[in-house]
Amino acid sequence: MERPRGHPWTVERHGPAALAPARGRACGPVVGAGSAGRAERRGRRRRAHRRAPSPRPRGRRPPTPSRCCRRGGRRPRGRERRGRQRRRARGRCGHQRRTTADRVVERHPARRTPPAGRTPAGPRRRDAGPAAAHHDERGLPVPPGRRGRRRARGSTLLGPCGRAERLVPARTRAGAMRRLTDTAPDHALVIEVRDRIAAAGERPTPERVAAALRAGGHVHGDRTVLAVVDALHRETVGAGLLEPLLRTPGVTDVLVNGPREVYVDRGDGLERAGIVFEDDDAVRRLAQRLAAAAGRRLDDASPFVDVRLPDGTRLHAVLAPIARPGTALSLRVPARRTYSLAELAARGAFGDEVHRILRAVVESRAAFLVTGGTGTGKTTLLSAMLGAVSDTERIVVVEDASELRPDHPHVVALESRPANVEGAGGVVLRDLVRQALRMRPDRLVVGEVRGAEVVDLLGALNTGHEGGCGTLHANTPHDVPARLEALATAAGLPRAALHSQLAAALHLVVHVAKGRRSGTRRVAEIAVFRPGSDGVVECVPALDVAEDGTVALGPAAAELHRLVGAGPVPDGGREAVGA
Structure with a gap:
């Protein structure tokens, strides 16, 4: 039925909108013409019945035509209508306006505080209720408690500052924090996906990881799939969690003492890294995978390994329970670049006077050893000194693990090889020294003298191969002869024979150390080998650098000047060290 003009529920349209057909009304069929006419009349009756005013007031006035009718009388859809309601409820200043629930509380003060142990009778909306928000000690709003199975999912209330705040239920808040903090997937799930992909012989791409999860009956989202892909990449490629540390410029050593202790050395001392493994099994798996990548065995039967990785990093690992509190890893990062003597001087390793002496040592073809403790920069200094060798000379380097990378156009490097699992195929350093003598070396270099190769090195330096050099672990230059004597005696060389060869083979020692206050690696002392009256060779200090x-x-300053043709000459104006 048609409502009379002026009825309070009738929408009057003016202008172009009046010419447009109303929503749901047919344009063209004549009323009463067959089935089309009957359908039109039924539609009108339904609309009239649906639009009839309710005899029972709902507590709020119906929306006015100016708010609910736009675009030719079309009623806004649900999303658009809710957006308008939110915009109307919030003023221009951003503060929350009074809602219907606030007006109901003002009209019925008895509803403001229900009796203890009882809830207000009658149905209530989830977002309705008093605007008395409770806040914790941090100033965050706390959702009001409510009995029953249904809990408030989120109510817009006024905070202590008068601004509208959205209350997040505890369940939703805990889930959000769990998603933000627990990004690592379950280890059992990673193992299952890894085994499934490995059995198929495929790479762990996101598509294949998702297929493996579906094949296992798991339903996960994109976040879990990407987390599993990242975990598989860390477990199968590179050094896992330690990879960012190994790729950081300036890092020389990475040390792992169990799952929760990771340290790095950037040249200024050890510092704690913020990396934590899942458990000791994760550290053990990483050590075994790195050893397997280098072709070595690491298990309970062979619980330690010392090997060079394919990228040049030197790995030493000891499994638990031999290592406590857990599996221990020591990674020596190879130098990304080789420093020259001038660059080391600019970095504070030594001054101009020591710089001239070191360059003169190389040019005079004197045989020398670079000594010092672990991590003091022996390899770095030796590489810089080899970089000062003339381009017309051939350098043959023999090492256990390739670390020396001199900036020189003609370098041949030989590297030892441990035996395989069957105990065959090993190549020791002593054999390589013998092979290097047949390669026409102008400079024979032993990266680190720590075994029987000292006998072959001394023999080579006594047969016309001048300018040989190497590194040796020693606390002070005074301890170098005793250290060489211990290595030669273990190789079967008598003590008297060692000292006789040592006096003719080696000339001086360059000792490096770390500064106690600054931690800077520097040249601390230069000493000269001098045979004693009893035939025992001693190391006499020539220069001491504070x-x-x-x-x-020192007492041997004049001998140093005669050997290399450079350096200060004692004139009585300086203090003599050890005099």
């Missing part, structure tokens, strides 16, 4: 760069002369 941490502040001050150079003091």
